[in-house]
Amino acid sequence: MPTEILMPALSPTMEEGTLAKWVKNVGDEVAPGDVIAEIETDKATMEVEAVDEGRIGKILVEAGTEGVKVNAPIAILLGEGESESDIGKSGGDAGGEPKVATKKDDEPVAHSGDQARSAATVTPLEERRVPAEGKTHPDPEDPVGDFAQELPEGTEMVSTTVREALRDAMAEEMRRDQAVFVMGEEVAEYQGAYKITQGLLDEFGARRVVDTPITEHGFAGLGVGAAFGGLRPIVEFMTFNFAMQAIDQIINSAAKTLYMAGGQMGCPIVFRGPNGAAARVAAQHSQDYAAWYSHIPGLKVVQPYSAADAKGLLKSAIRDPNPVIFLENEILYGHSFDVPKLDDWTVPIGKARVHRKGSDVTIVSFGIGMTYAVKAAEELAGQGIDAEVIDLRTIRPMDMQTVLRSVKKTNRCVTVEEGYPQSSVGAHIASEIMVHAFDYLDAPVLKVAGKDVPMPYAANLEKLALPSVKDVIDAVKAVCYRD
């Protein structure tokens, strides 16, 4: 049966074009790959190549014709043993409408039409809520978030710095799983730029504690490849400011591969290091990236405050089958907290912790933001305001259940973070509360954030740029309508 040669599209948006020139003529033999014609649009020129072997039987569209619709037959190709007299038999009117529909026209049989929405159409909320098949979402009544991490009776608590807790977490996981290794700048012989990896080289050797050159983009990508290859890398960034050099590998390679591979292959990796302002290191070394990473589906984002959470969450992060961004804080490294003395202390990712129970207002924070929140709550107690303080611990997936349950009780909420205010974690929380607890609110949700400026160097300006305990107290009083 003679084959129709159709007008091809240069791009998914092309609907018609000019048939500029025929390179082959009626009677010419063509082989696959031979250029048979040239087509043009306002944007580009393209050669039309033969896909099948045969002889040009008839030219249906003359050279120079403008406005030739995509998929319109432009010529007829005759196969072996076929002649011009067979042309009428090509399964319908050869010169008529194309048999194969374009995307704009009827969908091919197999398309399930509802998928082909134009970009301008807003997906109805119901559809966006379609849960993934086989996935169960947390029960809204699940009390887990209301947190009392159950410890065996008589568990000994040991005062530990965040620094030691992080080191212990890595050491325990490296003992547990041979596939776990840590790499980064100065993690081995120098014992860690901030001494988080202290002692690991001695215990695990240079094979598993790997000093890298100063090459963030390179070793982040190398870590991703190692994870693809079956290892469990912990990639330390000396600070997350430098991870900006590696952002493409973190987002495009680590976070998106599982989805792009249809679930076939993922990237279990931990990117960790200090994040946010330290002290007097100015704009390029002082930024909180919590909101940035929390924007990305495929990443989990953890930002602990206490040493117990730092340890338990880092162990969970290392075991997690997904890429986890683990945001630490240089100032918190030296803070001591009680850590339970247990063989295997883990904290689940995605669960907030009620740090302080209260009834008048909910203060939501995470990481070093908790230092302001906790002090503010103490001072407020003295002034007769009983604040509930929630430590989010994980920014993504965010435990909104715990936040909402608290806000429905207190009817007021203040968020606290060091990051910039626009598109901040607090902004997201405020939006979620508005959607899910609007009727419970007695005041607008206020967010306390870092000032909307690059971090200055001067001590007094730096202090002004960061949130303060007073900022939190003022915000709480504002939502409580107190002076």
Added chain:
Amino acid sequence: MAGRQSSASGGSAKSKRSKTVDTESGKEIVRTLEEFSAPKPADFSKDEELRAYRDMLLIRRFEEKAGQLYGMGFIGGFCHLYIGQEAVVVGMQMAMKDGDQVITGYRDHGHMLATGMEARGVMAELTGRRSGYSKGKGGSMHMFSKEKKFYGGHGIVGAQVPIGTGLAFANRYNDQDSVAITYFGDGAANQGQVYESFNMASLWKLPVIYVIENNRYAMGTSVARASAETDFSHRGLSFKIPGIQIDGMDVRAVKAAGDMAAEHCRSGEGPIILEMMTYRYRGHSMSDPAKYRTRDEVQKMRSESDPIEQVKKRLLENHGMSEDEVKEIDKEVREIVADSADFAQNDPEPDPSELWTDIYADEIPQVAE
């Protein structure tokens, strides 16, 4: 040292240090770099020629069909065809052992077919259907097969280079004999992360073969207009990585270089660069203005250096095959491709619920909840 090479054809890199002799023909095998030189291609057995012919032809026909389906609107977005470069991936694949890994950029259909991934699954991914390798969620540039050790399919120019280096890191960490074959183009060769990877790979002696597919144009920019050093086999010198230029249109030359490079890696000597001098016949993507090179240039490569025609000629002249016997292979390949196209047009689109799957490897609610 130009025009010199080892007497032991296809032998190890080490042997080349002791003995070199002048080349006989030297055709497009460009020159020696330090002690390394392109190994003399050995003649293929009839079986090898047949495999090369069939595998290259499958890629050629598949790509032609993909181009056609793109023109018909079945394939969307970007679609980068491999036509002209088939000898590179097929020759390298013939040099590989089980367990070796492959990773490349976005001109990846040929690599997938060469690793043995099914034409149906690749084509169905191109049409965005549920039986595609990524369930229709990855498309032309993002496909993977853990089973076939194909690690993508990467849409960001150069991003596959550190990742391939990481696969080699894992091989070394696990004490495995496998080699990570990391392909990238002359365009990607100017990305900074490539050199970050070179440095670490050489420092840690990682078993990675960097295959630079120099097809002369990064989109529409010729190598000379983009690169201060146009000899990419030199690009590893500052990192003590040897490099060789290879006639990437001759599948035998590619295989010989692949054999040598794999042995170099497996013997613990670290990475090596193979610069494949190749050519893409088609545009960069589907909408290519084709203004940056002449038709004559393309035509000359097609008529004088076509990798498939070279093998076909040898099958006919040296291995006693008849035109009809070769046509049988053509027919078989054409059937596979036609079947894949038919399948890919009729396979259903992914179920809408798939929008929400495979974001995390465990059960995580998304923000829309």
